Amino acid sequence: MTEELDMVNRDPNNINDHLKVTFEDILAEPEGAHSLDCVWKCSYRCFNCWKDLCYYILTTMFGICIAAEWGCEFAYVSFVHIWYVTPMFKLLEINCACMQKLYGLCIHCCMDPFCEAMSIMFSPFKR
Numbered sequence: 502m503t504e505e506l507d508m509v510n511r512d513p514n515n516i517n518d519h520l521k522v523t524f525e526d527i528l529a530e531p532e533g534a535h536s537l538d539c540v541w542k543c544s545y546r547c548f549n550c551w552k553d554l555c556y557y558i559l560t561t562m563f564g565i566c567i568a569a570e571w572g573c574e575f576a577y578v579s580f581v582h583i584w585y586v587t588p589m590f591k592l593l594e595i596n597c598a599c600m601q602k603l604y605g606l607c608i609h610c611c612m613d614p615f616c617e618a619m620s621i622m623f624s625p626f627k628r
Contacts, residue, residue, distance in 0.1 A: 524548045 507513060524545050530536060536544075 522552075 528544065528548070530541070535541070
């Protein structure tokens with residue numbers, strides 16, 4: 502928590518590049534279907550004003566609560582991985598190593614004599 506927040510670049514990893522929406526991305530008038538210039542300019546200002554105003558209102562009302570919820574969610578995920586998932590993987594790794602050794606011994610005891618017998622039986626046949 503000692504690092505400073507970058508108050509200018511708030512998306513340094515560009516995880517929300519898909520949300521860069523401008524007036525031109527939403528509304529466009531093709532040639533031959535132009536509104537009055539004052540309507541187009543007013544629409545531009547109105548779009549940006551309401552987009553920003555609604556975003557400010559929503560983040561003011563819900564931003565802190567949602568950030569707290571996500572903080573709890575990722576704390577829970579960390580807790581589960583540290584105290585449950587990682588030890589479970591270690592337990593499985595230890596037990597599977599034993600089972601792998603047992604399986605290997607059984608295969609060698611049962612299959613090796615059979616495979617040797619087959620190789621001796623078919624060794625006279627040469628290409």
